[in-house]
Amino acid sequence: MSSAGSPLPPIRVILPDDQEVRGRLHERRQWPRGGWMYRVGLPMWANDAQSEGVEPREYLVWLTPEQARPVDGVSYEDVPTHSLPREADQAPPADRWAWKVQRIPPRNGRPGQVVVHVWDCADAPAGDPEVDVHEALDVLRTVAGAVPCKECGAAVALGPLTGSDVPKDL
Known part of the structure; x- marks a missing residue:
C-alpha cells in the first residue's frame, strides 16, 4: 500500500530480453550518483520448502527509468518519493x-x-x-x-x- 492507503500503482517493466511485464511501484528515490531509481515489486512464483508447493510472492528490485516506465493514465502522486537532502550550507x-x-x-x-x-x-x-x-x-x-x-x-x-x-x- 502507498502512504495514502491506496493500492500501489502499476508500472511497466522492460526485461533484459525486451519483454514487458507489469509490476507495482513502491517508491522513488534519488541516488547520490545522479538520477532516480524505482523500487518495483514484481509478481513471481516461488517454491515453498515447508509445503513443498509453489506460491505467489513479490520480488522487490531497484530499476532505472529505462527499465521502469509509467503506465498511461495512472497517477503516481501518492508514491513515496525521496529526494536527496540538501545540506544546510549548500543551497542551489x-x-x-x-x-x-x-x-x-x-x-x-x-x-x-x-x-x-x-x-x-x-x-x-x-x-x-x-x-x-x-x-x-x-x-x-x-x-x-x-x-x-x-x-x-x-x-x-x-x-x-x-x-x-x-x-x-x-
Missing part, C-alpha cells in the same frame, strides 16, 4: 544570496582595492568565508574605495541598495 545557486569580499593589497605603487563579488564569481577569493547581504553592503558603505564586481553582477544587485547607480556599461 538560485537560492543563494551570499557574497565574498576580495582585498587586493597595494602593489607596484598602486593602491589596494576592495571588491565585493557574488559568492560563485570566478574572481572571488577561494576559501574565504561568505558574507550575507548586510555585511556586503556594510563593506561597500564603510570601506573607502570598495566597489561591487561588474563581472559577476554584484554591481547590478548591490548598487541600487547602496544608493549608487548601476554603471551604464553593464
Whole structure:
C-alpha cells in the first residue's frame, strides 16, 4: 500500500530480453550518483520448502527509468518519493544570496582595492568565508574605495541598495 492507503500503482517493466511485464511501484528515490531509481515489486512464483508447493510472492528490485516506465493514465502522486537532502550550507545557486569580499593589497605603487563579488564569481577569493547581504553592503558603505564586481553582477544587485547607480556599461 502507498502512504495514502491506496493500492500501489502499476508500472511497466522492460526485461533484459525486451519483454514487458507489469509490476507495482513502491517508491522513488534519488541516488547520490545522479538520477532516480524505482523500487518495483514484481509478481513471481516461488517454491515453498515447508509445503513443498509453489506460491505467489513479490520480488522487490531497484530499476532505472529505462527499465521502469509509467503506465498511461495512472497517477503516481501518492508514491513515496525521496529526494536527496540538501545540506544546510549548500543551497542551489538560485537560492543563494551570499557574497565574498576580495582585498587586493597595494602593489607596484598602486593602491589596494576592495571588491565585493557574488559568492560563485570566478574572481572571488577561494576559501574565504561568505558574507550575507548586510555585511556586503556594510563593506561597500564603510570601506573607502570598495566597489561591487561588474563581472559577476554584484554591481547590478548591490548598487541600487547602496544608493549608487548601476554603471551604464553593464
